Amino acid sequence: MKLFYLSLFITFSITFLKGQSSYTPMKMNKELPKHTKSKFVLQSEIDSLVSADKCKYLTKRRSYAAPIGLFPKNDLKNAAKGIDEWVQLDKGNTYVLTNYKWITVDNSGSTQLYVDFDTLYCTE
Template structure:
C-alpha cells in the first residue's frame, strides 16, 4: 500500500512516523483530520488503488493542501462473489518541503 499508492497520487504521502517531527518543526500543518474516502470498486486491486488515489488528490486539492497521511485502509466485501471496495482514512496537510 505505502509503496504503490503514492505512485498514483499527485499529492505527497508522509508516513505517520514522520508527521510529528514535520508538524513540530513547522514544515507541515494539518488542514483537515479524519477524512474518509470509499474508492469506486475496480476490477483489480491496482484499480482500487488508482481510484483511491484520485479521491485523495481531490480532497487534498479541495483542502488547499499538497500532502496526506494515510491513517487507515481496508478492503470491504461488497457481495458474496468476492468483490471488494477500498476504504481509506487520511489527514490532509500543507507542507513546505
C-alpha cells in the same frame, strides 16, 4: 476432456481475478504514492514535521470509499484519485494515510477499498 480444461481455466481465471484483495502495509505505502500527485508522508514522520512547523494539518480523519475497480491495483488508482481531489479541495499538498481496508460489498465477494487519511499543507 475439453470441458474439464475449460472448467479448470475458468476456475483459475476467477481465482486470479478475485486474487489479492488487499495489500500489506509495506506494499500499500510503496504503491499508493506512485498514483497520487499530492505528497505522501509516513505517519512516523508527520509529528516531527508538524512540530518543526513544516506541515500544518488541514483536515484530520478523512475517509474515502474508492470506486470499485476490476483488480486491486485499479482500486488503488481510484483511491489515489480521490485522495488527490480531497487534498486539492482542502487547499493542501500533502496527505498521511492513517488506515485502509478492503470491505466485501456483495455476496459474490466483490471488495471496495476504503482509505482514511489526513490532509496537510507542507512547505517542504
